[in-house]
Amino acid sequence: QLQLLESGPGLVRPSESLSLTCSVSGASIISDDYFWGWVRQAPGKGLQWIGLINHSGTKYDDPSFRGRLTLSVDISNNQVSLSLSSVTAADTARYYCARHRRLVDFFDPWGQGTFVTVSS
Amino acid sequence: QSVLTQPPSVSAAPGQKVTISCSGSTSNIGSKDVSWYQQVPGTVPRLVIYENEKRPSGVPDRFSGSKSGTSATLGIAGLQAGDEANYYCLTWDNRRGGLVFGGGTTLTV
Numbered sequence: 001q002l003q004l005l006e007s008g009p010g011l012v013r014p015s016e017s018l019s020l021t022c023s024v025s026g027a028s029i030i031s032d033d034y035f036w037g038w039v040r041q042a043p044g045k046g047l048q049w050i051g052l053i054n055h056s057g058t059k060y061d062d063p064s065f066r067g068r069l070t071l072s073v074d075i076s077n078n079q080v081s082l083s084l085s086s087v088t089a090a091d092t093a094r095y096y097c098a099r100h101r102r103l104v105d106f107f108d109p110w111g112q113g114t115f116v117t118v119s120s
Numbered sequence: 121q122s123v124l125t126q127p128p129s130v131s132a133a134p135g136q137k138v139t140i141s142c143s144g145s146t147s148n149i150g151s152k153d154v155s156w157y158q159q160v161p162g163t164v165p166r167l168v169i170y171e172n173e174k175r176p177s178g179v180p181d182r183f184s185g186s187k188s189g190t191s192a193t194l195g196i197a198g199l200q201a202g203d204e205a206n207y208y209c210l211t212w213d214n215r216r217g218g219l220v221f222g223g224g225t226t227l228t229v
Contacts, residue, residue, distance in 0.1 A: 037219070039165075039221075046122075046206075046208065046221060046222075046223050046224040047157070047159075047165065047208050047210075047221045047224070048221065049210075049218065049219040049220065049221055051218075052218075052219070060217060060218045060219075061218065062216075062218050062219075063216060063217075063218070096164070096165070100219075101170070104153045104170065104171050105152060105153055105155065105210065105211060105212045105219065106153070106155035106167055106170040106171070106210065107155070107157070107165075107167065107210070108167040108170070108176065109167075110164045110165055110166075111164075112164055113164060
């Protein structure tokens with residue numbers, strides 16, 4: 001059974017970088033059919049797509065994060081990672097990792113998410 | 121302001137049917153598949169419809185999806201208290217070169 005588990009620091013200082021890892025178990029991240037995506041949800045707000053990456057490093061990201069976002073893949077550890085620089089309080093959110101089915105564009109399954117607070 | 125427009129809230133009585141709309145444009149819904157997610161507050165989003173109208177295993181057939189032109193619709197029949205949740209549509213937007221979520225709709229039963 002495919003499972004995704006996000007991990008990272010729960011607290012990040014303003015202007016610093018937020019780094020999260022999504023560990024995938026139950027399947028290899030090497031697949032021509034799937035990408036691995038990040039979605040976030042600020043408290044009381046809706047879902048916001050952040051970006052996608054596949055095993056070969058092909059990436060897509062939301063324009064609102066360009067310049068601050070780095071997505072990477074670690075095939076040997078079956079992980080994908082997200083780094084967001086120059087964070088502000090507006091980046092406080094629960095961050096989810098999810099598998100994305102390419103071409104038909106849906107996310108399933110999702111990880112439990114990890115909550116990140118940006119505060120001094 | 122999302123490029124996909126959903127009503128902020130809908131409500132219906134138990135046992136009735138409700139529909140939730142997701143309105144977009146030719147650069148997204150008009151040319152790409154739509155998926156729908158159910159999120160009970162405090163829980164992980166759950167896929168309930170993919171490829172416009174398909175139901176994942178385990179999703180009851182009370183849930184249905186359709187698409188026409190630049191709009192998609194999620195239908196939930198035989199409403200139950202457990203259907204109370206926020207519902208989000210998702211699709212690819214060719215103009216933005218990425219995925220977009222609708223703003224979400226709160227369903228009250």
